[in-house]
Amino acid sequence: MLAPHTPKQNHLPAALPAADYERLLPHLELVPLPLGWAVHEAGGAQGYLYFPTTSIVSLLSVMEDGSSAEIAVVGNEGVVGIALFMGGETTPSRAVVQSAGDGYRLRASVLKTEFGQGGDLQHLLLRYTQALITQMAQTAVCNRYHSVEQQLCRWLLLSLDRLPLNELTMTQELIANMLGVRRQGVTEAAGKLQAAGLIHYSHGKITVLDRPKLEARVCECYAVVKREYDRLLSRKPAIVDPLS
């Protein structure tokens, strides 16, 4: 039997003190996040903040000609819709479900009230934002300097860290769109990783077989991002933030 869903499958609600969590709980609504669904469009207004639990959402920067590249992945460690509390009414990026699953959503008005009170939820969301900035900056560097194979390793590891399972449902075409590279480049890179016994890829499912080897092959970008998330979002905020 499957364990029942709880918002605590996302690390941010899980890190809240009991009183804050209980107050939010009635407002957290379980929603399915189907593959390819746009959580928000570039320039669109957002009505909810999303806490993915078993899904992954890609933040994509979209060019005028329609081409796009992923600038960050969000899963059970984060939220989608930071424009709601950062005060921009709209966001320049597009958010698309990249791995289907579930999540919880919180109405914008409730979020704004909670955030305005300056408690633990505000602190957590701001620290998450800092970690997200690091991920975006590192993605920019990775896009510029690293091979498609290294980028694919980074993308697999970042995605799997954000999911409860060791398996991703994904087509090579989608991966190519995420990374903003040609599909053939992804096919070649995935073929090499499979031949080396690091991953198994079939029928749109990618399973990681040898994670240590995958970590050995990835560019430093993965470790930079992971370190920053661990530092900022470990469950001991008092140590993470000496200022508060």
Added chain:
Amino acid sequence: MIETVLNLLPLPSVGPPTTQSKRERAGQVARRASIENSLLAAVPRKEYRRLLAGLEPVTLTFGEVLYEPGETIRHVYFPGASLVSLLTLTDGHQALEVGLIGREGMVGIPLVLGHNVSSVRALVQGTGTAMRMTSAHFRKEFGLSLPLQQVLYRYTHTLMAQISQTAVCNRFHVVETRLARWLLMTHDRVKSD
């Protein structure tokens, strides 16, 4: 948005030259320099006056490093005529500019987000004026001032848009158009040729 707020706000007046104490003159210099920065100018006048007590006018010099990745941030900077690059390092080498900050912004965004360590190198690209404030003072003022929080959260969000645009620009655009983007951004931020 910030520009709109800026236009609506009365600027702190600078009186006619009279005999002044050294302290008053320093105060005037501070006022003139600080309103060069759009974020400070967007804070209501009363709060701005309180901020002024903790702001110190400085000159940032080309090549000066304000922060290194992993280091504790000691001051935040509000550039006036100066220009600061945020650089991500790869294998310890300067790799890529992910943000460019001039009079429209602030250097030291991690403090806005509640912690005091920089994840990037902040390097002065254009010599010029700036106002700086110690991290401790900034955190105190930031906690007290809702308008300052709103202005800086919003600015942080625009900086994130800049970072993501950099990511996608690096992916798709050739050096020539990237250079053009950089020149335009620089020009917007220093308002000079």
